[in-house]
Amino acid sequence: MNNSLFAASAADLTIERIRALAARPDQVESLTLEFKREYSKSLVTTIAAMANTYGGMILVGISDKAEPGTERVAGVDAQETIDKIASGCREKFDPPWEPTFIPVPFADGTGRSVVVVRVDANVAPRPLLIELKAPIRLSGQNSTADRDRLLQLAREEPAARVLPMGQNVMSPNLERDQEGKCTADFILRTGFNVLMGEAGAWRPMSERTVAALARALNNSAFPAALHTLGHQSFSSSTSFQQHGYNRSRTARLVYRALSDSPVPHPVEAVVTVVLPEVYGTSTAALATVTIDVISRIRRYADAFDKVGVPGEEYRYPVPNLLDLLEGILKTTVDPKVVAEIARITDIDPALVAQPRELHLVADRQVKELLRTEILQEIPEAGASAGGVFRANPALDLHDIADRQEQVDDWLRQLGLDAGLTGMEALVESYRASTRPRR
Incomplete structure (x- = not known):
């Protein structure tokens, strides 16, 4: 629930x-x-x-x-x-x-x-x-x-029996080329498990329901958040649509930013819904929903100097990551998105869980990935190339204030795990600057 x-x-x-x-x-x-x-x-x-x-x-x-x-x-x-x-x-x-x-x-x-x-x-x-x-x-x-x-x-x-509130998703891996080098700056993953209704446990996915889920994603807060992450590094994109491995019990919907550089997709998002196989499935069978965001903005900036400050190595602004996380969480509780996931799995929308975990895997230390601004490195704090971030189960992600509190907590953890101070003040400053004036 x-x-x-x-x-x-x-x-x-x-x-x-x-x-x-x-x-x-x-x-x-x-x-x-x-x-x-x-x-x-x-x-x-x-x-x-x-x-x-x-x-x-x-x-x-x-x-x-x-x-x-x-x-x-x-x-x-x-x-x-x-x-x-x-x-x-x-x-x-x-x-x-x-x-x-x-x-x-x-x-x-x-x-x-x-x-x-x-x-x-x-x-x-x-x-x-x-x-x-x-x-x-x-x-x-x-x-x-x-x-x-x-x-x-x-x-x-x-x-x-019914899974407890704390559900986890598998940690992602960065894709590598033939030489073993990472092809992206970082991958971010969240998701949740979904209980299966009786019909959902045996019937194949409907083309209409998968198309309806794609429409719901395209009309959600997700595309705007992805464009913000791209920092105007692209002028066009494909909408969420089926791409890659799709089968009768697997739907893979992909959004891609488009550019004319050697990095054709600076930002990519993949939403995957996997229903358990019919044969050998227990009564506790679960569907899985995973949401991946793959970012290549840094590589795009190196190849096509249109992002950030010319001549300087690109680093991600913390506010862009904040807006991305908020957009993802808002999408996971979007009534239309939830309704389509519930339709695919044949359950009541009230049983579609909220994400309780976030994974981040980067190709380098996080402190080298973020724009420093007021962030300062803690001497001899060690290195971090990502992490696992748990959600507070007492927060209701439908509520704007609760959603913001969860994102702020994740960013504070990200900064501290990376050996940086100042993240809390940076987030508070950004919140103050975007708060509506009375």
Whole structure:
């Protein structure tokens, strides 16, 4: 699930964040999220259904519909509500089990709270039965598992359950020519794993859905971010389109900057969606989505002196990398991009995860790759030619401020790992210069 509140620590769960979630017009009940105005008997069934499916979160104290002129976040008595839910779980569940309860109090002194109920499918004893039946979660509602689904739940191994929030992607490698020399300045990779729906586990990709994903990528923030990285090193580009290895269960969409220099593609981006093979696939089969950005701006500048300061070795401006990272993250949560990935894998869009990892592999030390500006080298700090950057699971990348905070954290780590100081001040200065004036 992609909701950041599920992964946030108790200290990070504030009533302001919950109000912001409830106020979002695109935030509706789904496979992994439900709102409850107050305790009801059906709430216990929803807990079991989420436990038997993908897990999820129930926010008690919030109306499921926003009525005009009424406050959607009304709150409840936290202790009374938790006691009722816990009692219902003990009485109805076979075997007995409780989810995690986190009361989030209002800041107005009323004593009311929103109770966050977290249902972790990796922890719950599946199948979780109520009156010898196993509730399951469909899109925004509960149902009952049929015989086949019940047998599947009973037979599954712990490893076959829903992946936790922290998913990783394979580290990339720089391409090399016949002499073994790198052909790019750096490659940046992020991505995520996607659970497979029943139809997605066997059907081939549709040409229409792949074309729709390409259109969504072309209309996203990604192309503009790639052009910014190019620092006006190219005047034209190809849009995202199928190129290279494409098969019935693999889609490879490529964007390329075009130039008339010995470096024909100063910037290249590749989005790859790979569905697991039909034969030998387990019930826990996962699709993978990887996003690669390959940059050759430095090589382009050497071959065709139109970038940076003439006569000086080109180095990447930190703001260009910042805009690139923001563009990538914004694209991964773009509703149209997410919808097409969900369509390909036959799942609810709410189950398309956010990236939790970023890889950077450079052909030289990072401190030799960046424009110094106010950056200063730490004596005897050692070398770094990239790194692995983890994401904060408590941040919601749909939110602009959270997305910026994640990018700023990555850049600070990049600077420190490269043995440089001043990155924090440089990022803050850039943020201040781009902040809208009031």
